[in-house]
Amino acid sequence: MRSLAGLVAIAAVASVYLYLLSTCLPPGPRKVKGESEGVQEYRLKFPSDLDELRELAHTLKFYEREHYGYVLLLYCSAYLYKQSFAIPGSSLLNMLAGAIFGPWLGLALACVCSTAGSTLCFLLSSAFGKQYVVYLFPETVAMLQRKVEENHSSLFFFLLFLRFFPMTPNWTLNITCPVLNIPMSIFFFSVLIGLIPYNFICVRTGSILSKISSLDDIFSWSTLAQLLAIALMALVPGALIKHCSKDCLKVDSNGTSQAEIKNARKRQ
Template identity: 65%
Template sequence: MRSPTGFFLILGASTFYLYLLSTSLRPTRGRPATLSHLQPGEEPEEGRELKFPSDLDELQELAEYLQFYKREHPSYVLLLFCSAYLYKQCFAIPGSSFLNILAGALFGPWLGLLLCCTLTSMGATCCYLLSSAFGKQFVVYYFPEKVAMLQGKVEENRSSLFFFLLFLRFFPMTPNWFLNITSPVLNIPIAQFFFSILIGLIPYNFICVQTGAILSQIQSLDDIFSWSTLFKLLAIAVVALIPGTLIKRFSHSHLKLDKTDLGIPHINGRKTM
């Protein structure tokens, strides 16, 4: 294993870059002004600090704040979003669902989906490379039982490895971030790793992005029960069910899995998502 100094240098440089990028937007004082509070031509007050959202209220405020700047600086907001997304993925920081919803609110359902699928795959691959360079012994030392369990499953399904990786993304036996950092230890080829994420997380990303796009368009309770919104919610449900059903049927006949693996995923007796 290489010296952890290199990893901390990469982490520090990435954090500093993201900090500079986020502070280049004109901040606002106190509680951020939302779009509904701004008059035409009016800008937010100074003093706003950008941070990763931790709940839906913070997510809504951040979305409205960035939507304001996206009018005049769309390329800059796109760069900021991509950088923040890759930062979370590269360093295995949970909470990508909020950024997926934010993508739908900022960029719409289809561009948002394309961005999330691409950034998820790229960021997870960077995480794979960082783990391969700096984290193999760390992962084995701190998670020996979980690594051994995954290693056994991977070896049993080595002949259908790509479909097994898709199965893990649709029905995670372990969280996605943990699978990203353990994949180098499991000797999973990086190409199969990349495309399994690109394809396997499409339903999850679609649900989150569509949710963000819908929420950004809802102004009243009447909008929730409109035919347009109900149709979109139905489409989300179909997209979520069909791929999972197909891969589950494939797993019965091609993959070597326990019966418990085909139900709700658990690890250490608890459900993980």
Template identity: 80%
Template sequence: MRSLAGLAAIVAAASLYLYLLSTHLPPGREHLKSASEGEDQAVQEFSLKFPSDLDELRELAEMLKFYKREHHGYVLLLFCSAYLYKQSFAIPGSSFLNMLAGAIFGPWEGLALACLLTTLGSTFCFLLSSVFGKQHVVELFPEKVLLLQRKVEENRSSLFFFLLFLRFFPMTPNWFLNITCPVLNIPMSIFFFSVFIGLIPYNFICVRTGSILSHIHSLDDIFSWGTLAQLLAIALMALVPGALIKRYSKDHLKVDGMDSNGQSVVKNKQERKKR
């Protein structure tokens, strides 16, 4: 009970900090001017919230890009805080934040931020689970934890590459892997670098997509040669590392018996037969 109270206190403090940071916007909205006419536009009240679709993502990106011109440090702090909040407390939706990084900071600065924040946030989640949640993780997901524990032991000699494989081909959600690794006695150094390297292709795809979407205003823009070339590069970036790690896994890793949800394939087949 003490562990849950401590975790709740940390979540509450982080939520309060993020709320205060997002509600104390720097001045500048009243001075937003039309780029074409040079006239004052009507003041629009924006509420900062995590985007849930592409329209909200585009609106939030435009707003933060405007603030970034005069308040780069504030926007950077706000984005990093929001990203770490989501990652640390295993809240799904990092893909939208990765795309937001690309739209606000550009493809390369956005990629660097996404890789760094993903790794730091996952490590914070690892530490929170290690201190407060190991017992609760086992109680809530006994079968999944048992399956992962067996696979970790089978691949102990190639543990780093096994974790890379799970990041490239998520047979279990990333957030679940973050909270489970302390239970599986994964060394934090191996965990840290497996997250940093293993999620580079995913982060690259999302960040680059966000960068492209921020410059697309019509369907004609999508089918331009420049956009198509960038989309092809994104596809290659995703396929090449995945193909290499998959080829390595055939000879060195034991991943049979797991499906895309991190559950036992054998057990699923038995359940289907009973039906």
């Protein structure tokens, strides 16, 4: 119970900090709604469709020009919060990075924040949650433990493989790695390198979608060509790691170990 109380206390402090940071906004842009409605200020919220994404990107673009440090701190804090406490949904923040900061700076921020946040999640799980992870995800832990033992001699490439071709969500992998006794250095660099394709797709897509004025623009030749190029470039690292590691990793194309295939055949 002591470890659970410590985790809850850290989560509470982080939640209060993020709430205060998001509510103590500097002067923002104003939007004229009409003579009867008067002038209203934009309000920050997570977007649920393309129009809201573009509106939020426009708002934060204003803050970036006038209060760059605030926008950077708010974005990094929100990203680290979600990653540290294993909250799914980092793709939206990656898309916002592309819409606000552009494709290349956005990609750098997404890679740094995802790596730092995953490492904080690793540390929190190691310090407070090992027993709870085993209790809540016994099958996942057992499956990953078998595969780690089978690929012990090429552990780094195996973790890269899991990031490129995830058998479990990334947040699940972050909280289970301490239970599997994965060294932090191997974990850190596998996240940093392994999430580049995923981050690139999300950031570049956000950069493109933020400039689209209607859904019809998505099907323009220029937009389709850019999205196709993104997809092809994202496939290259995964294909390379899969080709280079197929002789040393004991997984097939579906992420199933050869030992599990043999056992399944014996049971048939």
